[in-house]
Amino acid sequence: MPAVGDMLSAVATYAPHCPLTDVVSVKAPVARAVAERDLSARFVGGHPMAGTSESGWAATDAGLFADTAWVVASDDGADPAVWQAVAELALRCGAAVVPAGSGEHDQAVARISHLPHVLAEALALTGTASGGLALSLAAGSFRDGTRVAGTAPALVRAMCEANADALLAALDESLDVLSEARSALRERRSIEALTTSGHAARLSYERATRWEISDVVPGAPGWLELLRDAGRAGGVINALSAIAPVHTARGTIS
Amino acid sequence: MPAVGDMLSAVATYAPHCPLTDVVSVKAPVARAVAERDLSARFVGGHPMAGTSESGWAATDAGLFADTAWVVASDDGADPAVWQAVAELALRCGAAVVPAGSGEHDQAVARISHLPHVLAEALALTGTASGGLALSLAAGSFRDGTRVAGTAPALVRAMCEANADALLAALDESLDVLSEARSALRERRSIEALTTSGHAARLSYERATRWEISDVVPGAPGWLELLRDAGRAGGVINALSAIAPVHTARGTIS
Numbered sequence: 001m002p003a004v005g006d007m008l009s010a011v012a013t014y015a016p017h018c019p020l021t022d023v024v025s026v027k028a029p030v031a032r033a034v035a036e037r038d039l040s041a042r043f044v045g046g047h048p049m050a051g052t053s054e055s056g057w058a059a060t061d062a063g064l065f066a067d068t069a070w071v072v073a074s075d076d077g078a079d080p081a082v083w084q085a086v087a088e089l090a091l092r093c094g095a096a097v098v099p100a101g102s103g104e105h106d107q108a109v110a111r112i113s114h115l116p117h118v119l120a121e122a123l124a125l126t127g128t129a130s131g132g133l134a135l136s137l138a139a140g141s142f143r144d145g146t147r148v149a150g151t152a153p154a155l156v157r158a159m160c161e162a163n164a165d166a167l168l169a170a171l172d173e174s175l176d177v178l179s180e181a182r183s184a185l186r187e188r189r190s191i192e193a194l195t196t197s198g199h200a201a202r203l204s205y206e207r208a209t210r211w212e213i214s215d216v217v218p219g220a221p222g223w224l225e226l227l228r229d230a231g232r233a234g235g236v237i238n239a240l241s242a243i244a245p246v247h248t249a250r251g252t253i254s
Numbered sequence: 255m256p257a258v259g260d261m262l263s264a265v266a267t268y269a270p271h272c273p274l275t276d277v278v279s280v281k282a283p284v285a286r287a288v289a290e291r292d293l294s295a296r297f298v299g300g301h302p303m304a305g306t307s308e309s310g311w312a313a314t315d316a317g318l319f320a321d322t323a324w325v326v327a328s329d330d331g332a333d334p335a336v337w338q339a340v341a342e343l344a345l346r347c348g349a350a351v352v353p354a355g356s357g358e359h360d361q362a363v364a365r366i367s368h369l370p371h372v373l374a375e376a377l378a379l380t381g382t383a384s385g386g387l388a389l390s391l392a393a394g395s396f397r398d399g400t401r402v403a404g405t406a407p408a409l410v411r412a413m414c415e416a417n418a419d420a421l422l423a424a425l426d427e428s429l430d431v432l433s434e435a436r437s438a439l440r441e442r443r444s445i446e447a448l449t450t451s452g453h454a455a456r457l458s459y460e461r462a463t464r465w466e467i468s469d470v471v472p473g474a475p476g477w478l479e480l481l482r483d484a485g486r487a488g489g490v491i492n493a494l495s496a497i498a499p500v501h502t503a504r505g506t507i508s
Contacts, residue, residue, distance in 0.1 A: 121452025132488030198375025234386030
């Protein structure tokens with residue numbers, strides 16, 4: 001995100017009319033930066049939910065996107081041909097296209113990506129604060145619960161700070177749950193509500209299945225709202241054939 | 255823990271003089287229950303840090319304890335011969351013996367075992383609360399951060415509630431960290447302190463090495479204090495040869 005402004009200014013100067021996408025982990029701030037430079041008409045944001053802790057050419061992996069989710073922003077005003085081009089890019093890389101509004105995307109990743117990082121940092125700090133004995137006893141629950149605290153701090157900071165509002169809302173929800181657990185432990189009440197509902201939540205994640213969106217016609221009346229509704233309900237696009245040919249006043253993009 | 259009282263009462267009735275250990279996940283409450291039945295003289299508690307989500311004979315696994323930690327309680331007053339017998343049991347199962355006071359054990363496992371479960375439940379609840387889109391986007395950080403929320407709720411509840419005081423202290427430490435992160439996000443300040451210290455904490459865990467305690471002489475002056483000091487500093491016992499023969503007024507236990 002810190003690099004987006006300068007890059008967009010260069011794009012506005014040298015290539016003001018080219019189709020434009022991005023791979024930044026937040027979408028609404030990027031869309032705002034795009035709008036500030038009058039580039040929105042050719043822009044459809046993207047977020048491939050894949051990556052490693054490596055960077056540079058040597059980290060190239062042709063299979064990186066296989067079976068991952070690639071969010072394609074589906075905000076009102078998106079150009080159908082640009083949307084289709086971005087979706088095709090994701091599909092040709094092997095990813096599944098998840099259509100979402102930029103704001104919804106940011107709220108969702110706050111819950112399932114940014115919040116896990118914040119909790120992992122807190123767990124790592126608390127777990128190691130008392131020294132050697134706890135480290136000798138740490139097993140799978142601590143190892144897995146702190147794994148993403150091993151991510152480069154600057155990367156975690158950049159993605160969390162860029163999505164501060166949505167992360168704050170998700171963090172507040174978790175703090176409410178933890179505060180209730182704290183009260184129960186303190187008052188020697190049962191924490192059954194926590195363990196039962198948390199277990200059910202994990203099972204709902206394990207059992208969640210993506211369903212296939214089909215017969216999308218970019219540019220047809222209400223297409224963006226339909227795509228957002230489908231994405232909100234767990235729908236994804238897995239094949240080029242699911243996207244009907246696009247015919248717009250501007251022609252097709254190949 | 256809920257089964258300990260009745261079991262100990264039966265032991266007190268039918269086998270009041272046999273050497274006695276246990277495998278419960280908290281140690282101070284068990285030691286108290288033992289003391290209430292005047293069984294402390296023959297008791298040395300234990301906690302093998304291993305297990306699966308399975309139970310019953312069909313879940314038998316001869317390699318379950320390989321390279322795991324088995325805490326052997328080293329509280330003042332422990333009988334050297336019983337302590338040695340329990341340590342040998344752990345070593346013969348393939349585990350490393352970690353000596354610790356019962357109270358210290360409970361504080362350590364609150365940090366690295368019980369707290370991870372509570373945070374995983376909270377993350378599972380928050381991550382799934384908004385429905386399908388977030389589930390479509392959930393990747394490694396959410397999967398790993400919520401893994402132990404898949405544990406049987408009754409088991410999580412039993413171990414957390416039995417260790418409520420120590421867990422409360424660890425939870426409060428994490429809540430302090432999370433509240434500071436919340437304030438930083440809310441006031442648009444940097445969360446660099448969190449990400450940098452959390453990352454360093456995870457690295458300290460990854461790099462922690464157990465060192466070998468040697469020349470332990472159960473029954474020698476100050477032996478229990480020496481063992482506790484060693485365990486507190488990350489020391490473990492890996493071999494029967496590290497434990498010198500025991501000669502006590504009561505003879506040896508084989």
